[in-house]
Amino acid sequence: MARRAPAGLPLLAARGRALGRHRDRCVLRLGPAGGPRLRRRRRGGLADPGGLRPAGRASAPRRPDRSVAVSRALDVLPGPWLLRSTSPGLEAHAELRGSLPQLDAASLLALVEASGLRGRGGAGFPFATKLRATVSAPGRRRHVVVNLSEGEPASAKDLALTLHQPHLVLDGASLVAHALGTREVHVVTAAEHPEAQEALLAALAERRKERRDGRRRWRLHEASPRFVGGEASAVTELIDGRPNLPVTSWRPTALAGVDGKPTVLSNGETYAQLAALVLGGAPVPGTPAEPGTRLLSIAGPTGTTRVVEVAHGTPWRTVLSTTELAAPVLLGGYHGTWAPAGALEQLSVSHADLTAAGLGLGAGVVLPLAPGTCPLRATAGVTRYLARQSAGRCGPCHQGLPALATALDAFLAGGSLERVERLRSLVVGRGACAHPDGTARLVGSALAAFPDEVAAHSDGQCRALRPALTTVGVR
Numbered sequence: 001m002a003r004r005a006p007a008g009l010p011l012l013a014a015r016g017r018a019l020g021r022h023r024d025r026c027v028l029r030l031g032p033a034g035g036p037r038l039r040r041r042r043r044g045g046l047a048d049p050g051g052l053r054p055a056g057r058a059s060a061p062r063r064p065d066r067s068v069a070v071s072r073a074l075d076v077l078p079g080p081w082l083l084r085s086t087s088p089g090l091e092a093h094a095e096l097r098g099s100l101p102q103l104d105a106a107s108l109l110a111l112v113e114a115s116g117l118r119g120r121g122g123a124g125f126p127f128a129t130k131l132r133a134t135v136s137a138p139g140r141r142r143h144v145v146v147n148l149s150e151g152e153p154a155s156a157k158d159l160a161l162t163l164h165q166p167h168l169v170l171d172g173a174s175l176v177a178h179a180l181g182t183r184e185v186h187v188v189t190a191a192e193h194p195e196a197q198e199a200l201l202a203a204l205a206e207r208r209k210e211r212r213d214g215r216r217r218w219r220l221h222e223a224s225p226r227f228v229g230g231e232a233s234a235v236t237e238l239i240d241g242r243p244n245l246p247v248t249s250w251r252p253t254a255l256a257g258v259d260g261k262p263t264v265l266s267n268g269e270t271y272a273q274l275a276a277l278v279l280g281g282a283p284v285p286g287t288p289a290e291p292g293t294r295l296l297s298i299a300g301p302t303g304t305t306r307v308v309e310v311a312h313g314t315p316w317r318t319v320l321s322t323t324e325l326a327a328p329v330l331l332g333g334y335h336g337t338w339a340p341a342g343a344l345e346q347l348s349v350s351h352a353d354l355t356a357a358g359l360g361l362g363a364g365v366v367l368p369l370a371p372g373t374c375p376l377r378a379t380a381g382v383t384r385y386l387a388r389q390s391a392g393r394c395g396p397c398h399q400g401l402p403a404l405a406t407a408l409d410a411f412l413a414g415g416s417l418e419r420v421e422r423l424r425s426l427v428v429g430r431g432a433c434a435h436p437d438g439t440a441r442l443v444g445s446a447l448a449a450f451p452d453e454v455a456a457h458s459d460g461q462c463r464a465l466r467p468a469l470t471t472v473g474v475r
């Protein structure tokens with residue numbers, strides 16, 4: 001799992017042993033803003049309408065670590081593309097989008113390549129590359145996985161899609177399954193949001209009644225409420241009946257995923273984008289270089305997360321309020337990067353624009369810092385949370401992240417910045433998954449984005465009006 005020997009191993013080794021051995025996967029088996037506001041609480045329930053039952057559930061405890069939880073309420077705003085309608089029923093969906101065409105693999109690949117569609121789960125990997133690899137892989141069996149689990153606690157876009165446009169997500173998955181010649185599709189939701197699975201069960205019952213998917217078999221799973229439960233290898237482990245934790249993947253999921261077979265595993269929004277492209281019915285928003293939209297989960301000032309759909313190329317000054325633009329913003333969630341106060345004012349919601357500025361959208365989480373809050377203390381709070389989310393399998397992660405969190409707390413109390421930097425560099429690239437890298441990126445980004453605060457803390461001062469507030473997204 002470690003890609004190179006840790007230079008400062010003694011520092012980490014002195015902290016004791018990892019809780020458990022990391023188990024590698026068996027190599028042999030590997031092969032809108034505007035319009036009326038809709039409000040929906042993260043509660044509620046629908047009866048199982050059609051006898052469909054979940055296929056799997058993570059064995060981890062259902063109680064999530066909500067020490068830095070961001071909100072309990074969800075506002076979903078109509079948008080220009082995926083959220084043109086927020087009515088979840090199949091009748092409204094079919095009326096708006098029409099019937100589902102059946103494309104072969106070559107046709108679907110050509111369409112995806114022309115669109116430049118990138119995954120919406122965080123990494124932004126080109127979907128065409130993933131699809132082509134699975135289509136070209138040897139063997140006959142293939143799998144399709146829709147990941148709606150959103151391990152990132154500040155993200156709510158997949159929940160919003162599931163509650164308001166489940167058929168768009170299911171259409172996208174059905175298109176891929178047909179192109180791959182597979183009947184079975186796995187859909188993974190978050191265990192802490194049972195309403196998502198209930199919404200899917202209702203949608204699947206409608207589809208079965210209307211014969212929208214032919215003989216498609218849908219298998220529902222619940223991912224554990226932990227940060228790394230939605231990581232790709234953790235999701236395939238869950239589906240294969242093993243603990244919902246990341247493992248070292250020697251081959252990409254596209255070639256060796258579920259049951260060691262070629263698997264297209266992508267985020268729910270990616271499938272929804274694909275379905276919207278295929279179904280058409282409206283001009284594709286965005287720019288010629290970046291067609292399409294992004295779903296953003298924006299932490300609001302009253303503990304509410306608003307989910308907005310924004311066309312690529314939209315200026316941030318039309319997405320965020322003046323107050324939010326004037327504050328530091330954590331972009332991309334807890335593994336993301338800090339934009340200093342005012343930095344987004346001249347930028348747009350664009351992969352190219354943000355990358356050039358050293359920023360990234362990840363899975364679309366946008367966390368403006370509450371006015372007067374110390375961004376370093378907020379980062380320290382998130383770092384402590386992330387340290388607790390380690391699966392405890394890789395020593396540099398299990399031992400290194402708590403050490404990094406402790407060192408950051410110590411620095412903020414007048415300790416050594418050098419120790420923070422040293423520990424940060426020690427954990428990068430040393431986990432089976434990207435959790436240590438993402439945590440190190442967050443800390444490094446804070447130290448780079450807020451030099452005045454770093455200097456103040458080095459002198460034993462804190463410039464914030466609210467230094468005690470240690471979380472982002474909470475007001």
Ligand code: SF4
Nearest residue numbers: 391393394397431433
């Ligand atoms: S890097 Fe951390 S979270 Fe990822 S598998 Fe290893 S111990 Fe688990």
